[in-house]
Amino acid sequence: MKAPVETITETELGLNLYARGKVRDVYSVGEHLLVVATDRISAFDHVLATGIPGKGKVLTQLSLFWFDFLKAVVPNHLITADIDQYPADLRAHFAELEGRSMLVKRARMFPVECVVRGYLSGSGWKDYRASGSICGIPLPSGIREAGKLPEPIFTPATKSQDGEHDENISFDEMAARIGKSNAEDLQSLSLSIYRKAADYAAERGLILADTKLEFGVHAEGIILADEVLTPDSSRFWPEDQYEPGRAQSSFDKQYVRDYLESIRWNKQAPAPALPDEVVTRTQQKYLEAFRLLTGKSLVL
Ligand SMILES: Nc1ncnc2c1ncn2[C@@H]1O[C@H](COP(=O)(O)OP(=O)(O)OP(=O)(O)O)[C@@H](O)[C@H]1O
Ligand SMILES: [Mg+2]
Numbered sequence: 001m002k003a004p005v006e007t008i009t010e011t012e013l014g015l016n017l018y019a020r021g022k023v024r025d026v027y028s029v030g031e032h033l034l035v036v037a038t039d040r041i042s043a044f045d046h047v048l049a050t051g052i053p054g055k056g057k058v059l060t061q062l063s064l065f066w067f068d069f070l071k072a073v074v075p076n077h078l079i080t081a082d083i084d085q086y087p088a089d090l091r092a093h094f095a096e097l098e099g100r101s102m103l104v105k106r107a108r109m110f111p112v113e114c115v116v117r118g119y120l121s122g123s124g125w126k127d128y129r130a131s132g133s134i135c136g137i138p139l140p141s142g143i144r145e146a147g148k149l150p151e152p153i154f155t156p157a158t159k160s161q162d163g164e165h166d167e168n169i170s171f172d173e174m175a176a177r178i179g180k181s182n183a184e185d186l187q188s189l190s191l192s193i194y195r196k197a198a199d200y201a202a203e204r205g206l207i208l209a210d211t212k213l214e215f216g217v218h219a220e221g222i223i224l225a226d227e228v229l230t231p232d233s234s235r236f237w238p239e240d241q242y243e244p245g246r247a248q249s250s251f252d253k254q255y256v257r258d259y260l261e262s263i264r265w266n267k268q269a270p271a272p273a274l275p276d277e278v279v280t281r282t283q284q285k286y287l288e289a290f291r292l293l294t295g296k297s298l299v300l
Helices: 053-070 088-097 122-131 171-178 180-203 256-261 275-292
Strands: 016-021 026-031 032-037 078-080 101-107 112-120 148-154 206-218 221-225 234-238
Touching: 016 053, 032 053, 053 101, 053 234, 053 275, 078 221, 112 171, 112 180, 148 180, 171 180, 180 206, 180 221, 256 275
Parallel strands: none
Antiparallel strands: 016 026, 026 032, 032 101, 078 101, 112 148, 112 206, 206 221, 206 234
């Protein structure tokens, strides 16, 4: 029988911890960073008590695929994900790091989330319904939930601090925070990335409804950092099931959110644990997203 897939929800590598995000544990390694995607899963801005076995590997492998795919459009933070090229003092942790980590350039991160939307969903749909616009961008009336926008739009948001929600901001607000020239560069890079990825996804039967990107500055200029075009940062919808006018099923935390709604969790800490059935189906969804996008199966 195949060994069960290990679930790693927290790492303790005995290194200098740089940051612990909702999903990633980030360590300082010399002048670089070691980004370890754990199997933690968050929903409604809370990390849940149960992890999804192998999820961190799916996110890492998918980000690696996209970093490579996009390298002509934008430089990125990756140095290597090959553990044999990691500094020798990380050797004791290789088993834990393999497949779910990347050695990256440490960037000065811009304190904004760069979101591009081609379709109306999530907070974009909410804002549109309330005001007819998103991030100050007026949109034609009469677009339905999950409807396609006339063209992709750049809708930045603040990066939430612990426990708070991201807040959509206008381009001018973003420019006031990081400077106009940086804001213009991030907008243009984000739209190029979205277009290229959405065209590719369409060839594979998937709609890229929206995506969130994070950029930073390194010696050579602006680089794409964190994760890219994963089910945690993007909405992918199967084209053959697409039907505007309702919420779409996607490859993210659908089952998790549905389950949490069904038990009427009040969305306050502590977040509940997930039943095995929800864990298994969620794991399958992440693996399916990887397979559909890359054409390869990931063995966990
Ligand atoms: N190359 C890099 N240099 C510096 N910081 C980075 C780099 N890549 C990622 N980070 C930061 O490391 C952290 C990764 O944690 P994680 O992805 O779990 O994020 P989070 O901010 O908690 O949540 P979310 O990504 O869902 O908004 C983030 O704060 C991210 O900005
Ligand atoms: Mg992140």
